[in-house]
């Protein structure tokens with residue numbers, strides 16, 4: 565079996581630590597019991613080699629033998645195809661998993677990332693907040709009716725949706741008890757805790773190397 569390698573930055577400032585998206589891939593590997601290594605590209609000096617593997621100069625990207633892929637969502641689907649722990653194998657369960665994985669990216673993160681960008685750049689936008697509220701409201705209606713998004717069990721779709729929703733500031737406006745319980749439940753999993761702790765340790769070790 566080829567070696568799975570998750571690529572991330574060699575260092576990032578304090579702010580994004582715990583949220584760099586290599587965490588999604590680490591978490592998926594932890595859930596599935598897939599062995600993986602973590603390697604790095606420079607954060608501060610992103611060269612041609614990095615852009616050849618991630619055309620936006622971002623992380624994460626994944627290598628699995630001859631397979632190379634960027635986009636955390638694509639990486640998660642790749643890993644889910646390797647392990648039933650991440651995606652149901654019956655056609656309906658698999659379809660639901662893919663559907664909610666794409667929904668997390670394209671119906672929720674598509675709104676929450678611009679919202680977050682306006683927030684951190686100090687240029688709040690009421691219309692964007694209303695749009696985000698509306699999307700979160702619809703997710704709340706779904707989560708009131710079920711513990712998991714797809715196939716009545718944990719899947720990679722929950723991993724991704726919880727990772728998108730765990731940004732506290734985003735959830736601070738509005739009362740959404742089912743969403744709160746969901747985020748707590750999904751990020752309470754050992755796989756998340758391990759992935760999060762490992763990412764924090766990775767960047768803490770990088771600080772030491774810089775001093």
Ligand SMILES: N[C@@H](CCC(=O)N[C@@H](CS)C(=O)NCC(=O)O)C(=O)O
Pocket residue numbers: 583584585586621622623624634635636637
């Ligand atoms: N859609 C991409 C987004 C990747 C992304 O936003 N990566 C961040 C780290 S979590 C990054 O590299 N930011 C630095 C930059 O955009 O220059 C994915 O899901 O992989």
